[in-house]
Amino acid sequence: MVERAQPIKPRLGPKRDFAPWADPAASPLVRFERVAKRFGAISAVGRLSLDIFAGEFFALLGPSGCGKTTLLRLLAGFETPDEGRILLEGADLAGMPPYRRPTNMMFQSYALFPHLSVERNIAFGLEQERMPKPQIAARVEEMLALVKLEGFARRKPDRLSGGERQRVALARALAKRPKALLLDEPMAALDKKLRAETQFELIELQAKLGTTFVIVTHDQEEAMILADRMAVMERGRIVQVGTPAEIYEQPSSRYVADFVGDVNLLEGRLTATGASESLVHGNGGVQLRIAQPVDAAPGALVWVALRPEKVRIGLERPTEARENALAGTVVDVGYLGNLSVYKVRLDDGALMTATLSNRTRLVERTIGWNDRVWLSWPPEAAIVLTR
Secondary structure, X not given: OOOOOOOOOOOOOOOOOOOHHHOOOOOOOEEEEEEEEEEOOEEEEEEEEEEEOOOOEEEEEOOXXXXXXXXXXXXXXXXXXXXEEEEEOOEEOOOOOHHHOOEEEEOOOOOOOOOOOHHHHHHHHHHHOOOXXXXXXXXXXXXXXXXXXXXXXXXXXXXXXXXXXXXXXXXXXXXXXOOEEEEEOOOOOOOHHHHHHHHHHHHHHHHHHOOEEEEEEOOHHHHHHHOOEEEEEEOOEEEEEEOHHHHHHOOOOHHHHXXXXXXXXXXXXXXXXXXXXXXXXXXXXXXXXXXXXXXXXXXXEEEEEEOHHHOEEEOOOOOOOOOOEEEEEEEEEEEOOOEEEEEEEEOOOOEEEEEEEOOOOOOOOOOOOOOEEEEEOOHHHOEEEOO
């Protein structure tokens, strides 16, 4: 059977009606300028440049070992760059220790003090700064209300659930009112349902505070749900930056298309391209029409990227489909409740995936294992990738 993962549903735009990254006159809150970091012979971050703007919920997304946590630790001051500069509001952070930076980091382990109560955990950073006690008490009360933990002030961490400990760690990180809150896989220890609930609470909290949040995650769905923009990383490099919808609908490469969500990649040769569409000669002699110009010469090797939810599946060849119609055999079917996932082996041997929405409670599949089917899609459903 196919894997029982829920398909990614990208947000269709920023949560709020702002896009400072699109304004050439806007100054970023955080700027990485050709930053590099090596650990011995290993290059963790390779001469990377990136701007993050005030008020953004920004995600660093990538697999383990791609450099995303190192980048966050460089911003927090726990690591020092070997090359380049990191600026915050235009000021170079070089030489500034973590406790003096206007940032705060929430660690994956939460790092709560087990011998301190919830209120003392939240107050710890404020006490280190010698804030007057009445102000500390007021700030702690404010933070407890913010994360909905009123009544938990005297409890110790061992009397809290995983979700409650996460909220305490979040309140402690926010208590000093940082200009940027840095979140390192903050929901990795939560179960799936609690993680989903917490994601939307985090969105509401960030929107309410207006604080810049920078989150590190390897979970594509989490990044798509949370972020105003995201940077997809690979081997210490940023391969694409954009809104979730841009990353999902317009990936810049096969790596991005394959890493963020499910995708069908059909290899072929570009036969023609114009102002509004292109033709690709696919394997097995099929002709593929795509509503997109391609910056490549005829004959170039290209890949047509097509998301499974955009593929139509039927027992008969669509009468209107002169191109973008492929025949194959169903080799696997997965039932996900709201969706059914079909794995289809094409006549040329390639494997494609199509999904169908289950619109009724009792599903009657008209398509099953070993059925001969046709897959088709409109020209605007796919994009052409050249790398």
